[in-house]
Amino acid sequence: MTLTGRGLIAALMIVTVLLPVLGVAIWRRCRGGRVVVGVQRVIIVLMCQLAALALVAALVNDNNYFYTSWGQLHQALTQQFSGVGQSGQPSQQATGTSTPKVRPSPGVLAPSVPTDMDPASAGRIQVHSVTGTPAQWSRRGRLESVTILGAISGLHEHAFVYFPPQYFQRRYATARFPGVEVMTGYPGNDIGLVRGLRYPDVLERLQRLGRARPMILVMMRPSVTFPRDTECTDVPGGPQALTFFAADVPAQIARSYRVKPVGWGAIGDSTGGYCVTKLAMTHPLIFTASASLSGYYFALRDGTTGDLWGGSPAVRHLNDLRWRMLHLPAPPVSLLIATARTEKGADGYTEALSFARVIRPPTNGTLLVSPTGGHNARTWSGQLPSALTWLSAQIARAR
Amino acid sequence: MSLTGRALLVLLILLSVISLVVVLADWHRASWPHWVKNVVRFTLLGVNQLTAVALVFVLANDAGGFYSSWSDLLGLSNTGVTRHSVHRLAQPGPTSRLRGMTNDAFASPGQRTHRGQLVSLTLDGVASGLRVPLDLYLPPQYFQPAFARRRFPVVEVLGGNTRQPRYRDPVRTAHLYLDLLRTRHARPAVLVMMNSSLGRHRRQPCTTAPGGPQPQAFLDTDLPLTLTKTYRVRPLGWGVLGVASGGYCAARLSLLDPNVFYAGAAIDGYLTPPHTASASGLRRTASTQHDPVVADLDNLLWRLHNMPVPPARILTLTTRDAAPSVVRQVSALQALARSPLRLTVPARRPSSSLAGQRTALSWLTNHLPTPTPVLGRPKSRG
Numbered sequence: 212m213t214l215t216g217r218g219l220i221a222a223l224m225i226v227t228v229l230l231p232v233l234g235v236a237i238w239r240r241c242r243g244g245r246v247v248v249g250v251q252r253v254i255i256v257l258m259c260q261l262a263a264l265a266l267v268a269a270l271v272n273d274n275n276y277f278y279t280s281w282g283q284l285h286q287a288l289t290q291q292f293s294g295v296g297q298s299g300q301p302s303q304q305a306t307g308t309s310t311p312k313v314r315p316s317p318g319v320l321a322p323s324v325p326t327d328m329d330p331a332s333a334g335r336i337q338v339h340s341v342t343g344t345p346a347q348w349s350r351r352g353r354l355e356s357v358t359i360l361g362a363i364s365g366l367h368e369h370a371f372v373y374f375p376p377q378y379f380q381r382r383y384a385t386a387r388f389p390g391v392e393v394m395t396g397y398p399g400n401d402i403g404l405v406r407g408l409r410y411p412d413v414l415e416r417l418q419r420l421g422r423a424r425p426m427i428l429v430m431m432r433p434s435v436t437f438p439r440d441t442e443c444t445d446v447p448g449g450p451q452a453l454t455f456f457a458a459d460v461p462a463q464i465a466r467s468y469r470v471k472p473v474g475w476g477a478i479g480d481s482t483g484g485y486c487v488t489k490l491a492m493t494h495p496l497i498f499t500a501s502a503s504l505s506g507y508y509f510a511l512r513d514g515t516t517g518d519l520w521g522g523s524p525a526v527r528h529l530n531d532l533r534w535r536m537l538h539l540p541a542p543p544v545s546l547l548i549a550t551a552r553t554e555k556g557a558d559g560y561t562e563a564l565s566f567a568r569v570i571r572p573p574t575n576g577t578l579l580v581s582p583t584g585g586h587n588a589r590t591w592s593g594q595l596p597s598a599l600t601w602l603s604a605q606i607a608r609a610r
Numbered sequence: 611m612s613l614t615g616r617a618l619l620v621l622l623i624l625l626s627v628i629s630l631v632v633v634l635a636d637w638h639r640a641s642w643p644h645w646v647k648n649v650v651r652f653t654l655l656g657v658n659q660l661t662a663v664a665l666v667f668v669l670a671n672d673a674g675g676f677y678s679s680w681s682d683l684l685g686l687s688n689t690g691v692t693r694h695s696v697h698r699l700a701q702p703g704p705t706s707r708l709r710g711m712t713n714d715a716f717a718s719p720g721q722r723t724h725r726g727q728l729v730s731l732t733l734d735g736v737a738s739g740l741r742v743p744l745d746l747y748l749p750p751q752y753f754q755p756a757f758a759r760r761r762f763p764v765v766e767v768l769g770g771n772t773r774q775p776r777y778r779d780p781v782r783t784a785h786l787y788l789d790l791l792r793t794r795h796a797r798p799a800v801l802v803m804m805n806s807s808l809g810r811h812r813r814q815p816c817t818t819a820p821g822g823p824q825p826q827a828f829l830d831t832d833l834p835l836t837l838t839k840t841y842r843v844r845p846l847g848w849g850v851l852g853v854a855s856g857g858y859c860a861a862r863l864s865l866l867d868p869n870v871f872y873a874g875a876a877i878d879g880y881l882t883p884p885h886t887a888s889a890s891g892l893r894r895t896a897s898t899q900h901d902p903v904v905a906d907l908d909n910l911l912w913r914l915h916n917m918p919v920p921p922a923r924i925l926t927l928t929t930r931d932a933a934p935s936v937v938r939q940v941s942a943l944q945a946l947a948r949s950p951l952r953l954t955v956p957a958r959r960p961s962s963s964l965a966g967q968r969t970a971l972s973w974l975t976n977h978l979p980t981p982t983p984v985l986g987r988p989k990s991r992g
Contacts, residue, residue: 231656
């Protein structure tokens with residue numbers, strides 16, 4: 212039984228109803244003194260409550276795609292992160308440099324444009340499956356399920372890549388399209404961007420209405436070495452997550468498809484918002500604009516990240532976006548900060564405003580405030596059309 | 611009662627406790643049939659389940675700030691209708707500015723298709739915050755009709771460490787390169803010549819600067835962004851050639867940014883920058899000199915030993931004038947280099963820096979992508 216899907220929910224529903232029934236059945240069978248009977252009955256109540264909590268947790272997870280497999284959940288619950296230090300022996304697990312066994316897939320597509328880069332380069336894209344038939348692609352676009360192996364970082368991750376209908380139309384046969392990296396929060400899975408926030412559907416509708424240009428979406432989760440939350444950071448002596456997202460992904464996609472190698476956009480929610488803002492601020496040559504939905508702008512450390520900075524305050528500062536805006540030259544990129552006026556918490560309204568206030572030229576900043584909402588998918592769905600329209604306009608402007 | 615307020619939390623705690631007490635008390639009348647008593651118990655167990663779920667939800671929501679109000683939770687507020695307020699923060703500021711003029715002494719406009727063109731420029735980089743004088747050499751092919759719609763690769767040439775703000779002798783380098791082109795030892799590329807001090811008399815220009823102007827950003831961001839807007843050059847797949855501290859830049863840029871700098875050539879370049887007090891001009895908001903992590907990250911040998919090896923192409927040349935420490939470091943580099951890094955260290959050492967430049971320019975331009983066609987419709991800059 213998969214962790215997401217109706218099977219588990221149905222099973223948990225049955226258990227949630229069954230346990231109280233069983234509890235009633237054995238209520239009067241509890242034997243012993245008053246205290247012992249009391250303890251037994253408390254246990255019955257707790258079991259019933261646990262079942263109900265498990266059912267609700269499964270429903271929430273199913274809705275938000277936090278964990279999509281039992282393996283992920285197990286990893287998340289059992290991993291401890293103290294961080295990677297300065298020792299000369301990087302742990303294989305931490306750097307994630309073990310090369311995956313990439314099997315040749317029968318569905319591997321030849322790149323449609325001959326690349327002039329060295330074919331022996333270390334990265335590649337492995338295609339697992341695509342949607343639709345060739346006849347449908349020029350009308351409905353295409354969604355691919357791929358694994359991207361980074362040439363510089365050596366890290367690999369699954370991604371969903373969306374191609375708009377124009378990509379397959381004869382009129383655009385030699386055109387290169389702009390690329391956009393789309394990120395989830397932590398924990399999260401890229402399937403949530405397709406089925407939950409529905410990025411391809413929203414973009415396709417905006418394209419039809421003429422409010423956005425055709426763009427290629429590369430949808431990923433930021434935790435490239437899951438279960439560790441690397442916060443898109445180049446960890447000293449550890450996983451080079453920033454390099455993976457900022458350099459490897461755009462280069463690999465541009466090598467394999469008709470996508471521009473520069474002038475990318477990026478959009479994400481929560482941790483994804485922090486990541487995409489950092490991508491644009493640290494790599495203005497590759498990324499021209501980023502949109503952050505309920506993101507944060509400080510360098511985060513908690514139980515799921517461990518020490519991402521090798522103990523160095525300087526490295527921590529370099530990952531603190533507010534610090535960067537205050538102490539380094541402002542980068543020539545466009546940043547969208549989206550939040551909700553009622554959003555509380557460390558990545559809520561006050562955090563967004565505090566970062567927005569320090570944005571200065573030549574950085575082009577825009578603040579998008581929803582009157583109501585919070586740190587949830589419904590709020591982001593409401594902001595998505597405006598954010599994608601904005602992103603498309605920035606990318607077009609920078610050409 | 612607000613979804614996120616304390617009143618709701620207190621209420622739910624009370625309800626949880628009360629419902630637990632009630633179910634444990636198992637109160638009933640003796641006259642009730644069994645099934646009624648069981649139904650009551652079943653219902654009370656269900657109520658306990660509900661209070662548990664509600665309490666855990668409110669605790670989690672308070673901690674994570676997911677839903678800010680009842681209407682947010684229940685989806686009653688009309689977030690589907692985009693009535694967001696949008697604020698423009700700060701006016702878009704200056705972009706990098708490129709100013710300059712052609713050096714007609716080198717080649718008159720009529721001679722461009724045979725001799726190329728030398729241009730003296732100054733670039734005010736916004737990403738780096740630096741103003742750097744440049745000398746740009748456009749090869750003859752740039753002006754020939756056969757290449758009229760082709761984008762050329764660029765080679766950044768970083769002059770040795772002198773106190774002068776400008777590159778020492780762009781005319782000599784241009785002649786040298788033109789000679790290589792004519793004898794087909796090199797392929798056509800645009801040369802951007804500057805001093806490795808990048809106009810600021812810095813002795814270690816490419817080390818991490820955690821505060822203030824960012825010299826490395828001049829080389830890997832300002833130059834590519836600005837030159838692609840003004841000239842027919844590729845945005846990526848550049849080469850970089852440097853002498854001494856410029857050699858460190860060349861090695862570092864090709865190791866850290868192999869997508870932007872496809873190949874790098876270092877002449878007498880160190881790989882472990884000496885972090886001495888003479889690195890003046892650095893506004894210290896956090897001290898690199900005393901930060902061992904940053905020192906390690908700036909040490910190219912440490913990086914090759916402890917981090918994933920990048921798919922870079924590097925040529926290292928050591929002349930007879932090279933310091934012994936540089937020679938040692940290059941040997942160490944050879945020992946550390948492994949696939950996918952391709953390191954070339956010629957057996958024969960160049961006799962001078964000039965001879966080294968010849969070798970390096972020839973090697974670099976032969977390893978960069980050839981001029982690529984401008985794709986798509988004319989106004990696109992793909």
